[in-house]
Amino acid sequence: MHTLNLGILAHVDAGKTSLTERLLHTAGIIDEIGRVDDGNTRTDSLALERRRGITIKSAVVSFALDDVTVNLIDTPGHPDFIAEVERVLSVLDGAVLVISAVEGVQAQTRILMRTLQRLRIPTLVFVNKTDRAGARYEQVLRSISEKLTPNAVAMGPAVTGLGTRDVSCPPYADDDHRLTGRLTDLLTEHDDALLAAYVEGGESVAPTRLHEELAAQTKRALVHPVYFGSAVTGAGITALTRGIRELLPAAGGDADGPVCGTVFKVERGPAGEKLAYVRMFSGTVRTRDRLPVARGPVAVAEGKVTGIDVFAHGADIRSDSVGPGRIAKLRGPGDIRIGDAVGAPRKEAQEHHFAPPTLESVVVPTAPASRGELHFALAQLAEQDPLIDLRQDDIRKEVSVSLYGEVQKEVIQATLAEEFGIDVTFRGTTTICLERPSGTGAAFEIIDTDDNPFLATVGLRVDPAPVGSGVDYRLEVELGSMPYSLMRAVEETVVETLEQGLCGWRVTDCTVTMTHSGYWPRQSHSHAVFDKSMSSTAGDFRNLTPLVLMAALDRAGTTVCEPMHRFRLELPTDALGPLLSVLARLRAVPGAPSLDGALCVLDGEIPAARVHELQQQLPGLTRGEGVLESVFASYRPVTGAAPERSRTDHNPLDRAEYLLHTVRRVGSQGDCR
Structure with missing residues (x-):
């Protein structure tokens, strides 16, 4: 047996979850096929999903196709929940992209296919709903070639009974000249040896050779077989399952190698414990192992594995271990988030495949006394969906969430009510802008001067950088000119401060350079303990850096x-x-x-x-x-007047206001000078 981690992706309402149900039925996992409209499908387990008839969270279910164990991941189709698809892409061995034979190639279909091609994920295309009135064959096939990929090959002739419950989607025989001719034309474009065999052989290449090469090129994401069928009637499903079994690659990995896995989903168990869905790439994790967790290149925690559930035969079952290629739910590690690496970090850089949310809205509890509970609940939701991106405004006692659309807002509102018992409303949805430096600006503050109440010298210069480059921090001072903890305090505060620019939006595509540094070493009075009033602390630099950085940014303009x-x-x-x-x-x-x-x-x-x-x-x-x-x-x-966003800090652009709050805090907390 070998394992295949398979994603089912589609534009909303293309029949993705119905296809999942049909595959489970074909594999003998379920006796009766559920219906999305009836709210009784296997992978839509949330009450909200059943009620709305859409997939909101990705779900995993396992079944066997002969000698292949398929871990099938059903993903949302609605664009408001594209973040769920984002997380699944990093753990897939192959994918089935579902298209409706009625609506054809849609906007989300094109986005998904471009991403699958960019990531080189082997993909089969399944054209569903051929039993529906208005279903099309030639037009959809042509649209796939024009809008998705020219390297598509239909695996069956024209559908019979199109648009009726009696629809039939028979596959081509392996030696059908219509298939072998198309395969020869397509596959020789990517394989010189096959082209030479075709030239030397005269008219044709053996069907077995073509099928072997089709499998090889499909696994390399060079070509995309297309199947027509109906998840409702079962037409075309046998051909599709054969394609999944024979044309998509098996998961690899060394069971005795170093532990390496990726967390792609986090949920809470009945007792509130974290359950981390992990795709294993190498090594073996066992119960009671101490497992290091890395966030990017940095190790952030180590936790003991207290339980392992693996997916098999349509259920998740308790296991003592999980090896490479498998997906498991791990219990135990508490400080674990989506995107974290368990064991050794993967060499492949983690990147965003889709655009970030461009909308935000303030969440307002109906009962003002439940503000604390609301923040706790939203923090838990953000664990399950990091792109919610909470924005806490301690001044106004408000919290905002990032959104992809209005449907996502409705789902968050319903989830807060049903799972946490918190009724909320949302203010109007606003667009998330960003700021880029218009020019170069610099500023500095020197230690022990009348207008600098902090025991720190900080100088910073802001320069524009190429679009898409993010924030780059550099030094023009010697690294050893200050203790590393003070240097680090400045760098971390620069990143935090740039979350709000001159108009309140996040500042990006810039280079920030430290040009001045200075501090007072640890000092004490004679025969006394360390005196913070005579010594620089990290707090001095954390408090001074926003003033200097925003002064430099103000001179640069945004x-x-x-x-x-x-x-x-x-x-x-x-x-x-x-x-x-x-x-x-x-x-x-x-x-x-x-x-x-x-x-x-x-x-x-x-x-x-x-x-x-x-x-x-x-x-x-x-x-x-x-x-x-x-x-x-x-x-x-932006053309015209630039929109502004209310600030959530003490406004370092207003020196008097900032010092009024910061210096007062200094007086009550000596270590925050």
Whole structure:
């Protein structure tokens, strides 16, 4: 037996969870196929998922296909929960991308396929819902080749009974000339040896050789077999399961090698304990092992494994150990988060595959007395979804959450009510902007001067950096000019302070350089203990750095940038004129339209904050015939007055206000000078 960790991905409502149910039924795991509409599917276990009929959290279920143990991961299809898909991608050996035969290739389908191709994840395509009225074959196949990948190959001829419950999706025989001809054309593009065999053999290559090469190139993510079928009727499922078994790669790993795994999901057990879903890449974890946990390149904790559940035969069962290629739920390590590495960190750098959330909203408890409980509950939700990204405002006693969309807001509200007993409302959703330095600015403060109440010398310079580079911190002072703890205090405070720029937005794409440093060594009066009033502490540098950095940033200036979506519109040609005037009012930048008779295709960019408004107006502008696809593209400087975000700190841009709060705290806490 070998293991395959398989992801099922799709645009919402393409039938992804129904396909999961059908695969489980085919494998003998369930006796009756559940329905999403009835709320009785195996992987949608949350009450909220059953009630809404959508997948919100990724779920794992295991079954066997002959000699292959498949750990199937069902992921959300709604774009508001793309973060769940983000986390699953790092643990997959292969994927099935589901497309509706009725709706065809949709916006989220294209985003998912581009990401799967970029990560070189072997992918099969399953065109579902061939039993539905309006299902199409040729058009969908052509759309896959044009919009997703030209390296797609249909594994069966035209569907019979398309759009009816009697639909049939028979596969090609291995020696069918229609299949062998297409495979020869496609596979020889990527394999010179196969091309030579074809040239030397004259007319054809042996079907067995073609099938072997199809498997090899599919496993290298060079080609993508396409299957048609219906999860509801079971049509085409046998061919798909054969493809999963024969064409996708098995998980590897050395059971005796160093322990290496990735946490892709965290949930809480009945007693509130953390359960970490871990994909093992090498080594073996056993109960009672002490397991190091790393966050990026830094080891952050070590915890004792008190329990292991592995997935097998449709259930999670208790086990004494888990080896490479498997997925398990680990109990024990408390300080563990999504994205952490257990054991040795993987060499592959962790990166974001999708755009970050571009919206945020303040969460307001209905009962003001439950603010503390609300923060605790949101912190637990953030453990399960780090991209929620809590923003605590201690001044106004408020907390904000980052969002992908309005549906996610509704889910958070329902989860807080049902799981934590906290009723909340949300303020209006706002767009998350960012700031980039407009120029160069520098500032410094010298120790023991009248206007510097802190025992520290700090000088900083802010320079613009290339777009997408983030924040880079550098030194122009000797590393040994101060104790490392003081140097580290400045660097950490720089990163924290840049979370709020001149207009309150996070500052990025800049280089911050330390230009001045100085401190007073540890001192004491004669025959006395250490005196903080005569000695520099890390608190001095943590308190002074925001003043210096914001003064430098103020001199550099910043440009506020808003998130932009790239859009694609298909609409009747006669609706183009009225639509262009609406796009201008929404501050969109359209490109040149492409006209094809009565159909017009228009590409361009639009502020993320205006996408929802465009979606609402589109049906009326196009007689219900307009189709809009949009995806995050980039951040672009705001035109007109820059939006501001309320600050959550004591405002180092206002020296008097900042010192009033900070120095008062210094007086009551001597170690925070």
